[in-house]
Amino acid sequence: MGYVDKGSKPFEFASKSAHTHLINDPEVNSFLRKCDLPKSSDQIFFNDKLLFNIEDIDNNPIKNVIAIDGGATDVPVKRAFPSSTISFFQFGALSFKLEDLESLDKSPFISPEDIAKLKELERIKLVLPTKNLSISGLTLSKSVRKTIYDFFVKDRGDCGSYMKSLYWFLFSEYDTLKDSYQLASCPVCGESRIQLKRVKIDKEYVAECPHCSGKIFLTDVFRFHEVVDDNFGASGIIGYLTNLLEQMIIIHTIRIILNLQPNLFNSVLFIKDGPLAFFGQTANMHEPMRGLCNFLFKKHNLYLAGLEKSGAFVEHADAIKTNLKPGQYILLDNKHIYKYIIPGDPDTTDPYARTSYYGGKLIYKSRNEEMYVISLPTENSEIILNPKKEDYKNIDIILNNIDKLRCDMYENSLLPVALANKLVSLSNHPSSVLLEKFARQSIQH
Numbered sequence: 001m002g003y004v005d006k007g008s009k010p011f012e013f014a015s016k017s018a019h020t021h022l023i024n025d026p027e028v029n030s031f032l033r034k035c036d037l038p039k040s041s042d043q044i045f046f047n048d049k050l051l052f053n054i055e056d057i058d059n060n061p062i063k064n065v066i067a068i069d070g071g072a073t074d075v076p077v078k079r080a081f082p083s084s085t086i087s088f089f090q091f092g093a094l095s096f097k098l099e100d101l102e103s104l105d106k107s108p109f110i111s112p113e114d115i116a117k118l119k120e121l122e123r124i125k126l127v128l129p130t131k132n133l134s135i136s137g138l139t140l141s142k143s144v145r146k147t148i149y150d151f152f153v154k155d156r157g158d159c160g161s162y163m164k165s166l167y168w169f170l171f172s173e174y175d176t177l178k179d180s181y182q183l184a185s186c187p188v189c190g191e192s193r194i195q196l197k198r199v200k201i202d203k204e205y206v207a208e209c210p211h212c213s214g215k216i217f218l219t220d221v222f223r224f225h226e227v228v229d230d231n232f233g234a235s236g237i238i239g240y241l242t243n244l245l246e247q248m249i250i251i252h253t254i255r256i257i258l259n260l261q262p263n264l265f266n267s268v269l270f271i272k273d274g275p276l277a278f279f280g281q282t283a284n285m286h287e288p289m290r291g292l293c294n295f296l297f298k299k300h301n302l303y304l305a306g307l308e309k310s311g312a313f314v315e316h317a318d319a320i321k322t323n324l325k326p327g328q329y330i331l332l333d334n335k336h337i338y339k340y341i342i343p344g345d346p347d348t349t350d351p352y353a354r355t356s357y358y359g360g361k362l363i364y365k366s367r368n369e370e371m372y373v374i375s376l377p378t379e380n381s382e383i384i385l386n387p388k389k390e391d392y393k394n395i396d397i398i399l400n401n402i403d404k405l406r407c408d409m410y411e412n413s414l415l416p417v418a419l420a421n422k423l424v425s426l427s428n429h430p431s432s433v434l435l436e437k438f439a440r441q442s443i444q445h
Helices: 019-023 026-034 098-106 112-116 140-153 162-170 218-222 235-260 262-266 280-299 312-319 334-341 395-404 415-424 428-444
Strands: 051-053 064-078 084-097 120-131 180-185 192-197 206-208 215-217 268-273 303-308 328-331 359-365 371-377
Touching (some): 064 235, 120 235, 140 162, 140 215, 140 218, 162 235, 162 280, 180 218, 215 218, 218 280, 235 262, 235 268, 235 280, 303 395, 312 334, 312 371, 359 395, 371 395
Parallel strands (some): 064 268, 268 303
Antiparallel strands (some): 051 328, 064 084, 084 120, 180 192, 206 215, 303 371, 359 371
């Protein structure tokens, strides 16, 4: 790495000839010869047992759609050394009736009132310090912990707080009540494998560490305290936190429906932007989420789908689009994933993403010839090594409704996801610029 130009001395440029040492190195050449490139479309072969035609449904049970999306932007509050940044998050839960969308499709003229029916959006906001910035009297790492805790305990009216939903979720209040949850590490003393006893958590959702008597917030189960560093900042958790909060909105909504009108599960389709998985430090949440999904399948019903817009699986779907007929889908098993999509051993007995996903993946070519990468929850306690259609409950109903929700605004997009993203996403310009000015003025005051 070159030296930074901060004064009158010249900037240090990289060497123009150092690459020859790499090109002529035997070990570098040996390593490159071992590497494989992704297969091209003519080298990809399907297992016919995993290829299916979508089945028509006579009576569509889906009456309402709830789409969840979120966005975040990192904003510099102070650009001069030492620089400081803060992150703004905005999430949306967009709900609409399917009949409103169908009536629009048939209408020769669309009025603003018609569009308004599809924009019943609840916006949820969060501001998080991410570098050289903190709540007065606290370090950056403690400020991040406190900010996330405060976001969760905030009262949201008749629905209660997200913390109440988190407690309900972790201790399985919807089914067989659990006595404890194992916390990976104490955020105060660092001691591992702390048993959070349900009865020891107070009304503020705070527990006491049995080793150091330090305060443990229930939100410490997300383990962000393990990776936030006072020197290097908290920017590394932004993507994981965004994905987590999108799914907490789903969990919160599920709790409300279960308490108020459980029969709605027979007519509501949940759509999440991104796969059905928890990543990074939050990956441990996939187990209680799988438990919740299995409970709903057994006692009620669940229509839930995760739609991916980018990444290796989306690129693979584009590569195989000529191999699928309209209305066909392929379930993705370990062999296909590790042979054609993600580098790995196709013969491994370790299921793909078993420690983060609570569903399985498929690629669907719609009747309109759009390509979708979809993850659906499976009726099992583990990720399935060799999936069967029977493992995906409601698969034909969900895919038929994805056909109905197509959107021509973007490539392979769905209307609820595109609308939610449009209403909550934060652009680099002008949103980021205006938020920077807003944050700088507010903090200085």
